[in-house]
Amino acid sequence: MTTALTLTTDSGVLTAAGEIDMSNAETFATALATAVTATDGSRLVVDLRSVEYLDSAGLAALFAQADHIEVRTGPLLAPLLEISGLAGLTTVHQT
Template sequence: MTTELTLTTGSGPDGAVVLTASGEIDMSNAETFAGALTRAVAGAAGGRLMVDMTAVQYLDSAGLSALFAQADHIELRTGPLLAPLLEISGLTELTTVHHV
């Protein structure tokens, strides 16, 4: 059974590319998430991609791996649920994380 995950790409107020994820990111859909990250980074045309994860309720190691693979090209926006996981994993040392 695939865990529900919704991914949308758009523009932020400053014109930057924003990939918004909502739902759960786990091994059942991490490949889809990684593909969306790769496409959105390519669409950011040399700029950094903002990944809005404020509506993500669960993130496992497969989802973290996808984020680590793109850490040089992304910034993250997250809420209090994922903040400790991103810190413990060390991702906050590799990319900018904005806490909402």
């Protein structure tokens, strides 16, 4: 059973909780693009600390916005972001 994806945006931070996979990656990508546009040139902080699963479709959404985001993550996703190369394209803060 998958955990539903919850997305909230507040003051330049997009917070995701649950699982990001091919079933909801388009929703995540749309929310990400909308939030990036709303920052008016500032970097959007994408908080993934409450994401329990991130597949390649979710990674693709992050890669598409790598020039416009910073990522907060916990120890679960940090290795994935490093191995995928995303950490080399944008700032990743592990907390």
